[in-house]
Amino acid sequence: MSTFQSFKLGIRCSGGYFISTFLFGVMFGIAAASAGIEQWQSLLMSASVFSASAQFVSLEFWHSPLPLGTIALSVGLVSSRNILLGMSMTYHFDGHSLLRRIVWLFLLNDPGVVTALSLDKQVGRLGYVFGYGVSLSVSWVLSTWVGLNLAEWFAGAHLGSLNFAGPMVMATMMILFVKGSGANALPWITSGMASLILYELGSPNYLILLGSVSVGIVVAVVHERRKNA
């Protein structure tokens, strides 16, 4: 199957996730408007970042002056799973130029990668994942725009509460992690406990992030060593 045919297959197979991405995008648009981000800035963010978790996380810190270091740290941490996604595709993007692989990886996405792994070997994985990504990015930007306009419609309602859409989306992702990964949940639990302690101690956001993630990593390393001992 040619790369273009695989690309079209990726678009065709993305229907279900197109809808759920659309819902997240609407929520992001509403939450972004609620956080006071201008419409063109939100659309630019959705088009260039194309990451629900990173964008929702950044909203948590979107106040003046923008804490760029904290935003960078939190975006980097929640995006760390992309490293695994990229690594899982190591064997599947062969046969294309390195330049094409690097450019098309801009649209690397979770459902595209997961479904690509179960495809027939004749399907070009890079074309498929890229097609999937094009479809989801269209859904993401379009739905952000819809959400931004719905936010205006919701202006009379208690829109401030929708700031909490970010943590809600993170909670759904967390449950997907817990149920889907089959990984040990202890690092996540200890991370949560550490973040609560650091928060109660009045620590700044970046220290809460660094401290609690460090605790989680230490627990993960210790657990892995014990398992292999």
Place this chain on the structure above:
Amino acid sequence: MLEQLIGSQEVLIAIAMMASIVYLSRVGGYLLGLQVRHIGGLRPVLEALPGCAFMAILVPAVRQGNPIEIIALLCVIVLMWKTNSVVLATTTGMAVLVLGGSALEMIRLL
């Protein structure tokens, strides 16, 4: 509004920074995979990272949440756990936030 104090240039820098970080994480993982895929024991630690980050952000946000937000979050967690439907869980959570927030506002006005 407080948000209007954030300059456009500052916002553009933040967006460019976020886009760069996310893209580098995508392409970096692939390039890293080409180099170090033979090393064992690294995968479980990397797998734990996103969850740790989510918890580090989620827990303080919940700690600061009002009762409506906590109820909405509980609805999301229970529905997500039971049905595995992101659409159902988040729609319900959003509905609780909007309707509950409005109800809370009305109670305050009374």
